Amino acid sequence: MMDASTPLKRSSTDAGLDSPRESNRSTDSRPVAPRISKARACAECKRHKIRCEFRPGESNCTKCIRSGIKCVVNDFSQKFVDDDGVWKSQAAASMQQLQAAVSQLLRQAGLPDLSTFGSGDSRNGPSPAASHHTHRPSIDASQSHSHHDGPGVVMDVTREPSQEPDLQDPDLVPAPMRSLYEVTKLRNLRNNHIEAPKKTLLEEDFITRGLISIHEAEELFAYFSRTMNQLLWGGIILVHRDLTSVRRASTLLSAAVLTVAALHIPNRTDTLNRCYHEYVSLVSSMALTRAHTLDDIRGLCVGAFWLSELSWKLSGHAVRVATELGLHQSYQRLTRGHTDQYERAQLWYLLYVCDHHFSIAYGRPPVIHEDVAIRNYETFLELPMVVPGDIRLLAQVALFMILTEAYRMFGSDTEQALTEADFGQLRVYNVAVDQWRLLWQPRSADSSYVRTYPSKGVVLHYHFAKFQLNSLSLRGLSPSNTPVFSMDRKESANIAISSAMACLNMVLEEPDIRDAIVGVPIFTHTMVTFSAVFLLKVAINWNTAYLSINARQVRRLVERVIELMNCVSAGERHLTRHIARGLGKMLERFDSWEAGWQVDANHNGSEVDVPGGANAMAQGFPPPDLIYDMVGTYGFGLDENLLDPSMANFEFLAQ
Structure with missing residues (x-):
């Protein structure tokens, strides 16, 4: 007869499994998740394949007590259950903390309550396996947000969930960094993923916040459209016909347009101050992000062309963003029949002129060199979608090709006089x-x-x-x-x-x-x-x-x-x-x-x-x-x- 206090014992073949008869008794039509057994056996009993019996109040089993050896229990299943419970409690606490923070931010921004937002598409979220492998229970909570900017930033080296390198890829000579991405999958090398630009710019921009009235903004936009925009190659830098359109496309571009317009109109100093500070703030905040559009590049160029104290910095940043978006390759795609690349190729020519305006004018070497697009501008002009502004723009491209060649020939050293032999080339x-x-x-x-x-x-x-x-x-x-x-x-x-x-x-x-x-x-x-x-x-x-x-x-x-x-x-x-x-x-x-x-x-x-x-x-x-x-x-x-x-x-x- 078994003692009532003796724990239930199973054979080793039954450990961790429920009886089929017990499963069949379930009246619920849903699948029942298998339960993890909490039974345990010490290492010695498992080695001899015998029952491991524990008396009440004893920490050693009867077999180990009789043998006078140390009773060691390796209960991995129970450890998994315990660790899983700890992880879930930590995750639940973090979730509540994040929900409270988001709710507070929504209230401050005057946006709807968190409960009004949908749960999103779970299919686009991280898989359970990915969540499990990236979880670090031992990391302090203050370190888990170390990727944010600020003092004491700790680099969080994470890996891409990308495919394994394809050794049969026919592209044998890609950019060297691409091979490094494939091998290491280190996300930091890419400076984070390219995020999709926001679609709610108009509802959140500085005009909606009341920094400038909609009436004054409309007035400034109209002034820029009919004056400066026409002087700069017939309006190709601002393709939007109304303020609402440009606000939806790029807050940076709308801030640039209103700042430059306020600079040109008398008695708008206060408006200029507010728009200028907003523009500089937007430029600063985009420095380390990758969520850029063509209109963002235009916003940088507008500032470079008309804001003298920022021109050099803005033109260089615009070129870097453009190359990240692949604008330097748009001409080649355009000549292969991809007509959707026209606007991008046109913007690359504009950047060439902008770069040369504010490099040579400061006595500094330009960033953009005379690549295949620059050398073959006449081919671009043969396209059916070319407008008169393109002719004016490419006239500048052709002129700066000459001046750049002279710059490389003679340099910019103010103490270096031309020799008599130099005058032949000057002619x-x-x-x-x-x-x-x-x-x-x-x-x-x-x-x-x-x-x-x-x-x-x-x-x-x-x-x-x-x-x-x-x-x-x-x-x-x-x-x-x-x-x-x-x-x-x-x-x-x-x-x-x-x-x-x-x-x-x-x-x-x-x-x-x-x-x-x-x-x-x-x-x-x-x-x-x-x-x-x-x-x-x-x-x-x-x-x-x-x-x-x-x-x-x-x-x-x-x-x-x-x-x-x-x-x-x-x-x-x-x-x-x-x-x-x-x-x-x-x-x-x-x-x-x-x-x-x-x-x-x-x-x-x-x-x-x-x-x-x-x-x-x-x-x-x-x-x-x-x-x-x-x-x-x-x-x-x-x-x-x-x-x-x-x-x-x-x-x-x-x-």
Whole structure:
């Protein structure tokens, strides 16, 4: 007779299994999950395949007590049950904590309660096996969120649930990093997955939050669409016809458009401050994410073209995002018949120009090189979907191909003077620019928005390029130690002078150019300013015995440029305001030099036609910083702080 206190004992063949008769008694039609037996046997009894009996209150079985050995129980099934219970309790606590946090965030954002949201599609979620293998019960809860940004970040190295490397893949020479992904499956190497862009941008953007009224936003959008957007190659940078459309597509693009528009309209400083801060915040938050769209790239380009203090950073970031999205390969796909790649290829050309505007203009090497798409732009122009804006855009591409080649040939070292042998190659580039004008000026059709600006803009950029190239003839030369000017150097320097004057005269005399001077990208403002500063410095440092320049004519020309910049309708923080103030200060210093030179000339009985008296230089006219910087440098050396020191604090902070 079995004692009532003796635990139920089964044979080893029955361990862990329920009786079939017990299963058949179930009246529930649902499948019954097998129960895990909690029976246990020590190692010694299992070795002898005998029953393991425990008396009440004893921790050792009767067999081990009789044998005088240690009773060791290896109950793996019970351990699994215990661990599973611990894991479930921890998961339940974490779930409640997350639900509370999400509910609080929804309340703060004014969104519906958590219970109104669907449970989602479980088929897209992680599999139970994946959850089990990635679970780390021993990791502290504070470490489980270590992938978030902030101080004390701990890199969470996780693996991709991707397929095993295919050794029969016919692609033998992929990008090296692709092989590394296949072998290691380390997610950190990819900087997280590319997330799908949000679809609720309009309901959550800064306009909905009340940062700017919908009425004012509509007004700013309309202003940008009919002015700046048309000046930048006929509207190809902003393809949306209304504000609602652009808000749904990209908050970054809508913030960029409204910021640039507020910059150009008088008495919108407060609006500009709010939009600018929102734009900068959005740019900063997207720096380490991969959820980007083509409109996000456009938003970066809009800021680069018109926000001088951000242009260099934004243009570089735009190129990096574009290559991550594969825009550099769109032209090849387009030529293979994939017409849906047209917009992407067009944007790649726009990025090439944006990159070269703000690399060469700062004296820095460009990022995008002359790949197959850039070299074969004429093939792109043969496509049936090409618009007039594409012709204007690719005219810039063709011009910057010439200037980039010259940059690589001559470099940007301001102390490296051109040798006599360099002037032969310089003439080749001059001829290339002449041919560029002859080809592209007739192809640039007039626009109902900007009238003759497309063809006149080709002429303006022609003078820019000729001036930029030939100013190299004076690079690295010191006026105090005047070299012997060869015929080639003198010819090139005089071309630079005449081209710089042509730039200024065209801005002043051509109505369609003059009317557009506010809305054009800052590259045009840069070249106009560079031309004016160059002429002032040459008039001071090189007399007419060497170069053909008239100091009084230069002074009058710069004075008219200042008048133009002061009378245009623009916001208080617009670049034209700073150019006018900076050139005004330079003109005051020029007048001081001229007055000192006249005193010196009259004292010595000299004629007053020729500037550059030795005593005037000795008396400190002009100041040292007006002599050397920016004379004949390919990269200009022009940044936002050169002409007006107040630009150093160009942060749009609320006053």
